[in-house]
Amino acid sequence: MAESSEPPSSPRESARQSVTLQDIAAHAGVSRSTVSLVLRESPLVADSTRTRVQASIKALGYVYNRGAAALRASHTFTLGVVVYDIANPFFGAMVAGIDSVLHRENYVSFLANSEDSPERQQRFLERMREQRVDGLLLCPAEGTDPALLTQLMGWNMPCVQVLRHIGTPPFDYAGTDFELGVRQAVDHLVALGHRRIVFLGGEAEHSATRARHQGYHDAMHAQGLGEVLGIVRGPVTRRAGFEGIQTLMQETPRPTAVICHNDLMALGAMLGLQRLGLIPGEDCAIIGTDDIEEAALSLPPLTSVATHPFSIGEEAARLAMRRIANPGGAREQVILTPRLQVRHSCDPIPAHGEALYRRYPHATLDA
């Protein structure tokens, strides 16, 4: 006791080597093991001991070494998150939802932006294995080999797929009912009197695309419009919306309404209409998907199938926590229900308003 009082005195000049459990133990007059138990909030430790140890921890300015702990323990309280486009505000909101849950659970997460490259994604996943994360939240890149799931299972690595999924059930998944969302959009348009309804976007074969296309197909058939126009496949960017709608509007018969794969496309499509001197709502109704915050700020405000990204993020993170706590448990699919957020991009507009839209015929995505 008296013997160890000098070395760990107040602030050491450079604190070159860090304070360890051993130092705390010496200072508090207990063993290394006991200190470890205190740190992990074990109920085994007597209250009096606990407070004494905690005081020593504070006094010596101890810093827990997670690397060392991870070497022996089974958990790292660490997660890997993969999205394919973090610059898309949809994913921003989703990541915020994930972060809010993880923060409560004392987890931290590695984030990677795969840019929809399976190779880049694979590299990150391998790195996550090296880091020994407790689990993954994965929004698989386009073209990801479904064998990836088997691989992860072989790694013994819990993985919750988000938004898109690959492979065959059972797997853990959190997302939204895209099929229902598109059905709501089609039904809404039909109720407004539309028949020539096109679905714009999605070429890659992943679940989120298939579900949307399926929803479109089913809803159109249910409305007896099965053979009227159809799906235009392509990338799902702003630019694709901008260009895609311009092509569509030059075809015969022209669609009277377009449902877009996501809001970015829809916003691009509205700009594309302007470029042609056409008016969103009047000349062609537009519906987007996601209901990102920007949707309310366009002119006209965009009607969109709200998919609640923040909630999806929360649900995914919670599911991951459950799976980590119980690795053998039954796989779960958490499917949120989308809701059509009606704004004004399907409203017809009085003819005398056209001039305004036509004022910016040379608007492009770049200027």
Add this chain to the structure above:
Amino acid sequence: MAESSEPPSSPRESARQSVTLQDIAAHAGVSRSTVSLVLRESPLVADSTRTRVQASIKALGYVYNRGAAALRASHTFTLGVVVYDIANPFFGAMVAGIDSVLHRENYVSFLANSEDSPERQQRFLERMREQRVDGLLLCPAEGTDPALLTQLMGWNMPCVQVLRHIGTPPFDYAGTDFELGVRQAVDHLVALGHRRIVFLGGEAEHSATRARHQGYHDAMHAQGLGEVLGIVRGPVTRRAGFEGIQTLMQETPRPTAVICHNDLMALGAMLGLQRLGLIPGEDCAIIGTDDIEEAALSLPPLTSVATHPFSIGEEAARLAMRRIANPGGAREQVILTPRLQVRHSCDPIPAHGEALYRRYPHATLDA
């Protein structure tokens, strides 16, 4: 050699305990140390040895254990990134820029969303210390105590501030010249004939706010307009823009132009004008800051001071790499030059176009 050929044979049923350097060493007939050198791509190892070891690594399905490595090594190839609103597309783009550089450098990053809470930020930073990250990219939360920098220095933790900074130089920082950006905006408006120019937004006392206000102040004075209207302080959200401009337009004298703290505010402000039956550009010119992708998609397309978030992210990450490689080096400030992206939100509009904007008087941020 023959002795160790059985245990690490092909796939073990459950691979319960992992393959270690020791196993590789035995398989390749070298020592643990040599394998370690191969893993770290040391030039010391002979080519023939290297290939043999690499073959063994592949054959046994070895997985590098970063936790164990971190225990001894000085680097973890890990970084902490803190932003205050990941749902803001500006930060999405910035994080994408960070990620692209880190990926090239073989780094991975922990991401946290502080939600502008200094407590939450502090908790994350402490966690990062426990994880022994090599450095931090920090966009400090509003109200962060400048002593934080001293604290981090005491921790011996390299930290690059991004976009905002606290404390006093020298420190590492990557951002943009907000002051110049606002000056560009003011000059542009004055050239268009505006005199009653208001700056909208920013109440907290951080560098990015001060710089903007300073830029506004200087530019207005340089133009001889120093006492004409001024700065309206407040939060910097979409909603604040929406509400702020409505208040402004009911005052006398009314401003003829508003420069907004960021694009979200500017987009909200344009919606606010509509709500009043006013026309952006005609009744009041609007300029935003950031030039997020959405800026091009509004109607009218928003004129904005482009701050290039992706590049800022890249520069910040590169600076962090430099600082980690050379902790004692001179602190650096990387200041990018903003550029005014002129679109149409300052154009006057023919009167007969008004009807269209007035069609959506009840538009709000929620619907």
Add this chain to the structure above:
DNA sequence: GCCTCGTTTTGGATTGATCCAAATATGAGA
């Protein structure tokens, strides 16, 4: 006073890599 039984505490082994100083191998020149 001794014996349980439950509560606390403990030491030694273990985790899987890196560091470092020293040992060994290799090759050129004398």
Add this chain to the structure above:
DNA sequence: TCTCATATTTGGATCAATCCAAAACGAGGC
């Protein structure tokens, strides 16, 4: 063939925690 410098390789110590079986402690009951 020997020497010396250079190129490779190595074993032991070390990093800082957790796990686990066993020991110490303390309170009641007989």
